[in-house]
Amino acid sequence: MTMRGLHSPGQGEGAAVARVRSAARDPAEPELSWLLCGLAGRAMAVESLDPEAAGAPPRPVLTATHLLLPAGAPGEPVAGGASRVDAPDAAALRRAAVAHAAAHLLYSPAAQPVASLKPMGLAVVSAVEDARVERVLAALYPGVRRWFRPFIPPPPDPTDLSFTALVRRLCRLLMDPALRDDNHWVNKARDRFETQAAADLADIAAFRRLASLLANDLGQMRVRFNPLQYVVPVAYRDDNSYLWDYGDAAEPPPALALGSQGAAPQAREAAPGERQAESDEDVELGRYGYPEWDYRLARGRPDWCTVIERLPGWRADAAPLAGLRPPRLALPRARRLDRARRLRRQWEGDDIDLNAAIEVMIDRRLDLAPDARFFQRPGSQPGVCSTLVLLDLSASANDPAPQDGATVLDLEKRAAALLVGAVAESGDRIAVHGFCSDTRAAVHYYRLLDAGAPPTDAALGRIAAARARYSTRLGAALRHAGELALRAPGERRALIVVTDGAPSDIDVHDPRYLVEDAREAVLALRRRGLRVQCVALDAKAEPQLRAMFGFRGYRIVLNAAALPAALAHGYSRATLG
Structure with a gap:
């Protein structure tokens, strides 16, 4: 039996609660019952559940008349890594569970309507309420702090950014304000909680609003929440079913059953853009680890970011594909006489090309017809250039462009297609890639058009169908793009970033x-001979752009229609100097 079978106490003890209590041992726990009655000032009973009962819940269960404590063999682990309440410190854990239950009975409104609260919001509101009532109880009975303190969660893994880990870190700081954490969301939550606690701990509505804001932040951070795998992080705290009324349903909806364990996980419902992306068959080409510069430590973190290189399965409709057949774009070309540059294997010239002359002598010894082009001379023939255009495919590119009805992404794709056509006609090599990121563990890198490949309908279709999502971890994408650009043939190699703002x-x-980090990546690539330029669409990001690319390394486009010309200008500066 899972926690999904529990009713809220506002509906009375239904069949599900009765099934849980049927597993309780007899006799009841008299000492704990007396303690709970004394703290809460009302008649309550504490019962222990049979350790052999199927589906025993991993956390205590509080109802209007009973506190049900889970049981098991000492030290026996349960789902989610929690410990049962009869672990080696069973007496202390049970006492803390009783005190926490008394705090809810005294200071928490029971059977609050779930209403429009989403599962993640429900869990965050419950965690904040747990901390609030313990503070109020400790103000009345200061000694209970000693009962709670031994069960403060251990120091967290800083790389674990899951929902359970973040809530555990929050509970840790709220239980002991002297502790510290390096996560922005956790510190923000702690600071706002302490501010409200100093103002009025009894203002339940204010703490409810605070928790809703924190849950909204987690949603914007795209933290995933699976209610069927979530367990209240602190071992002695109950499953919060006492707090909520799920309406007329015989059981709480599965999406709201925060204490459920043992059920098969349900997939997160994808957003429309993500659902479409997952339906396409991207081909993963490889995963690459790259360092990341931490300016606070003045050193790089080795293998800190993972770049996932993909060949996208995107396909464009006929309309956007036709839109990528734009008028020709004129590229500035510089042809100048440079005596430091010698054109070799010429029919005539002012000096002998020694390598060609040696090959002529070898051919004559082998009775082969030699190539008579063994002269060299100064010339104006420009060398072949290789350029990689890196498009910012983060979610902000879906915003409308200023002074234009199209999105920033549409403008990026249109300008890239213009440049591809112009460069292909000139004989130079050009590649178009894109990137977005979803934390340092997943920097998605898309190869839309590779260097030297002709701009076919299929290639233009991939560019036209490119989608924008997630975030902009520019440094890791720059390092990977730089490695690809430096391997491309050509006398001059360049990398041009097209973005809509700061990373x-x-x-x-x-x-x-x-x-x-992006600044360090740009400097490292320039030291290796790669020319790096940036074309940006956000004038507000100029301080960040100047820091990353240098005074002459970027150009801001204020008029959307000027983006193709600005990209061509960036190309000429990167390839011609």
Whole structure:
């Protein structure tokens, strides 16, 4: 039996609660019952559940008349890594569970309507309410702090950014304000909680609003929440079913059953854009680890980011594909006499090409017809250039462009297609790639058009169908794009970034961090001979662009119609100097 069988206490003890209580041992726990009655000031009974009962819940269950404590063999693990209440410190854990239950009975409204609360919001509101009532109880009975303190969650893994880990870190700081954490969301939650606690701990509505804001932040951070796998992080706290009324349903909806364990996980419902993306068959080409520069430590973190290189399965409709057949774009070309540059294997010239002359002598010894082009001379023939255009495919590119009805992404694709056509006619090599990121563990890198490949309908179709989502971890994408650009043939190699603003990602809250990392990536690539330029569409990001690309390394486009010309200008500066 899982926690999904529990009714809210506002509906009385239904069949599901009766099934849980049927597993309780007899006799009841008299000492704990007396303690709960004394703290709560009302008649309550504490019962222990039979350890052999099927589906025993992993956390205590509080009803209007009973506190049901789960049981099992000492130290026996349960789902989610929790420990049962008869672990080696069973007496202390049971006492803390009784005190926490008394705090709810005294200070929490029972059977609150779930209404429009989503599962993630329900879990965050419950965690904040747990911390609030313990503070109120500790103000009345200061000694109970000693009962709670031994069960503060251990120091977290800083790389674990799952919902359960973040809530556990929040509970840790709210149980002991002297502790510290390096996560922005956790610190924000702690600071706002402490501010409200100093103002009025009894203002339940204010804490409810605070928890709703925190849950909204988690949603914007795209933290995934599976209610069928979530367990209240602190071992002695109950499953919060006492707090909620699920309406007329005989059982709480599965999506709201926060204590459910053992059921098969349900997939998160994807957003429309994600659902379409998952239906396409992207081909994963490889995963690559790259360092990331931490300016606070003044050193790089080795293998900190994972770049997932993909060949997208996107396909364009006829309409956007036709829109990528634009008028020709004129590229500036510089042809100048340069005596430092020698044109070799010429029919005539002012000097002998020694390599060609040696090959002539070898051919004559082998009775082969030699190539008579063994002269060299100064010339104006430009060398072949290889350029990689890197498109920012983050979610912000879906925003409308200023002074234009199209989105920023549409403008990026249109300008890239113009440049591809112009460069292909000139004989140079050009590649178009795109990127977005979903934390440092998943920097998605899409190869839309590879260098030297002709701009066929299929290639233009991939560019036309490119989608924008997630965030902009620019440094990792620059390092990977730079490695690809440096391997391309050509006398001059260039990388042009087309973006709509400053870098960002959901697991980074210091606005300077990713800017400094991108700056280090640009400097490292330039030291290796790669010319890096940027074309941006957000004038507000100029300080960050200047920090990343240098005073002459970027250009801001204020008029959307001027983006193709600006991209051509960036190409000429990157390839011609």
